[in-house]
Amino acid sequence: MEKIIFYSLSTLAVFSALMVVLSKKPIHSLLYLLLCFFTIAGHYVLLNAQFLAVVHIIVYAGAIMVLFLFSLMLLNLNIKEELQKTVWMRIIAVISGGLLLVALVGVLKGLDTSAGPMLASTQIGLMKNIGNVLFNEYMLPFEVASILFLTAMVGAVMLGKDEEKVVKK
Amino acid sequence: MNTVVEGFKLMPIENYIVLSALLFVIGILGVLVKRNALVVFMSVELMLNSVNLLFAAFSVYHNDTSGQVIVIFTMVVAAAEVAVGLAILVLTYRTNHSIDINLLNKLKH
Numbered sequence: 001m002e003k004i005i006f007y008s009l010s011t012l013a014v015f016s017a018l019m020v021v022l023s024k025k026p027i028h029s030l031l032y033l034l035l036c037f038f039t040i041a042g043h044y045v046l047l048n049a050q051f052l053a054v055v056h057i058i059v060y061a062g063a064i065m066v067l068f069l070f071s072l073m074l075l076n077l078n079i080k081e082e083l084q085k086t087v088w089m090r091i092i093a094v095i096s097g098g099l100l101l102v103a104l105v106g107v108l109k110g111l112d113t114s115a116g117p118m119l120a121s122t123q124i125g126l127m128k129n130i131g132n133v134l135f136n137e138y139m140l141p142f143e144v145a146s147i148l149f150l151t152a153m154v155g156a157v158m159l160g161k162d163e164e165k166v167v168k169k
Numbered sequence: 170m171n172t173v174v175e176g177f178k179l180m181p182i183e184n185y186i187v188l189s190a191l192l193f194v195i196g197i198l199g200v201l202v203k204r205n206a207l208v209v210f211m212s213v214e215l216m217l218n219s220v221n222l223l224f225a226a227f228s229v230y231h232n233d234t235s236g237q238v239i240v241i242f243t244m245v246v247a248a249a250e251v252a253v254g255l256a257i258l259v260l261t262y263r264t265n266h267s268i269d270i271n272l273l274n275k276l277k278h
Contacts, residue, residue: 002177010188017192017215021199026207033211036192040218043188046177047229052237056221059244064214064251071255072207075262085202093201097194104190109183124234125225133234134241145245152249159256 005046013039030068037061049125185226192219206258206268210251217247 016039019032037060044053085093123129134142192215199212221240228236258268265272 002180006180006184010184013188014191014195017195020208020211020215021195021202026205029208029211033214036215037218040222043185043222044225047179047225049225049229049237052225052240055241055244059248060214060218063248067251067255068207068211071259075259075268085204090202093198097198097201100197101190101194104193105187108186108190111182124229124232125237129234130237130241134238137235138238138242141242145242149245149249152252156252156256159253159260 002046005042009039009042009046013043026072030065030072033068034061034065037065044125047125051125051127051130179229182226182230185223189219189223189226192216192222204269204271206261206270206273209270210254210258214247214251217243 013036016032016036020029020036023029023032037056041053041056041061044050044056196212196214196216196219199215200209203209203212221243224236224240224243228234228240261273262268
């Protein structure tokens with residue numbers, strides 16, 4: 001059962017990821033990216049990382065997708081993409097990407113993976129355990145992350161406003 | 170709320186490694202091949218997601234919650250990156266009237 005779910009989710013994830021790259025229109029890429037995010041959320045559920053699955057859907061499908069969609073529509077960029085890199089560039093990209101894939105899989109396969117639990121009913125993905133670790137061990141990084149987020153917010157607002165002022169002058 | 174996947178066996182970690190590597194390489198291909206800056210951003214998101222998935226898988230296999238906490242931090246950084254990146258994208262669109270990344274080599278000249 002878990003094999004069927006895993007392989008169908010993986011196939012869907014890889015297919016939609018490929019379509020992100022292969023689609024001509026940016027809006028199609030965006031929607032395929034959304035599909036890819038949902039399959040990855042399914043993978044989190046399969047790993048019994050429920051909190052991650054929920055947060056993933058909220059953050060990616062909720063926030064980041066909306067940001068992308070807004071910029072896509074505000075800029076009116078949904079033109080068919082004539083911009084293409086040269087054929088040579090693309091061939092080189094594919095070759096180097098394939099080599100990287102081989103290298104990554106080769107390196108990571110050599111890991112010692114004997115020490116894994118077999119059942120997926122581990123409790124570590126539940127909200128209680130994640131909260132315990134996050135607010136005890138990772139308290140300082142958590143606060144730093146919040147400062148980073150505030151900075152990013154201020155930066156985004158400033159960047160968005162700057163041009164307007166120049167136009168008014 | 171306990172477990173949704175009660176009684177399921179975990180897939181071997183190699184499957185997750187291969188899946189994440191595939192997604193990561195597809196993201197890299199997107200960055201290398203595309204000239205639309207928006208799609209390049211999407212490919213970066215794809216790469217971040219593949220790494221997140223691998224983090225979560227390893228955290229479950231080693232029975233250690235820290236991996237999943239790191240995934241949350243990665244999500245925070247990704248959200249910040251997208252917010253600032255899209256703001257910069259809007260600015261470049263206003264100045265160049267295009268989001269072709271090949272136009273962004275003006276520092277060179």
